Amino acid sequence: MAENGKQTDLRLEDFLPYRLSVLSSRVSASLAEIYRERFGILIPEWRVLANLDRFAPLSAAALAQYSSLDKVQVSRTISRMVKAGLITRQTDPDDQRAVILRLSERGQKLFDQITPLALAWEAEFLCDLDPQEIALLDDLLARLEKKADQISLSGKGRNIA
Amino acid sequence: MAENGKQTDLRLEDFLPYRLSVLSSRVSASLAEIYRERFGILIPEWRVLANLDRFAPLSAAALAQYSSLDKVQVSRTISRMVKAGLITRQTDPDDQRAVILRLSERGQKLFDQITPLALAWEAEFLCDLDPQEIALLDDLLARLEKKADQISLSGKGRNIA
DNA sequence: CGAAATTAGTTTCAAATGAAACTAAGTCAA
């Protein structure tokens, strides 16, 4: 974040990639603690719950897409969640390679319990910003997300998960 | 990011912790590729270079503080960098437990080479925002960083790295 | 002083990660 126009030194704490990394890590760590302590799940489980709540039935590949997890993570996460009775996994009759994933009743209930806490955490996190500032942040992030997509894509054919 | 006031559903792609995590991952992956391909170093190395450039001489503990790395990461990173001839590590004569870390000439030269590319990457990343928007983003992030510190600290006595 | 507690940094060990290999199923084209 070049506060001044031509910056010759580099202050790491002003460098946007560093700031995003530190901020994101702290935010994730704080939320992960809630998910784990109160509900016994990890962040990938949370992402799966949220996406199946909205989009089920979903294949593992579609779930990976929606949740920004790679296919190995998805495979392991759904195995854990099936074992824990949070989701159901059945073979797709139209394509025996694929699985059809849905929330179980237990998974739905868990998601419904976590969601208010997650939203409350977010609200608390944003409580010093007024609605206009939140809308601004939303817009700025959306534009940076778009830019990051461009940059990622230009970085050869890597799949960014 | 509750665009609407009382949100009953949860769209993961609007959930700020998720957005930060995905954005940060992509940004870090893109930069890490530059560091690795063109200079053969990892992100922890980059953080060490940047902090020693500004603050050397530094102990490992101080470096951990400045770079938001935990002490194990710092220990391993400085070992790699000493081996690669990028930094020097000497025992502090005033405290034989502690080390005194400095950039070597080679490390300084490497840092001076990487910095313009890192800043150029950041400039490219931000190129769709005008200076006023960048200042705004800077301010919003600073406030969220402060909030994240509060939340982290309140989460018992965990050391957040 | 000298025993207990603390601190700096390293090492160990068990868990998490992800690239690449793999299995099984489906598609395509000759």
Next chain:
DNA sequence: TTGACTTAGTTTCATTTGAAACTAATTTCG
């Protein structure tokens, strides 16, 4: 068809990670 190619998801294996244990040095205070 049927043999080559692609795709879905899982497993393997080597690497990365970080908490906890450890070593060595310093500080505290009885």
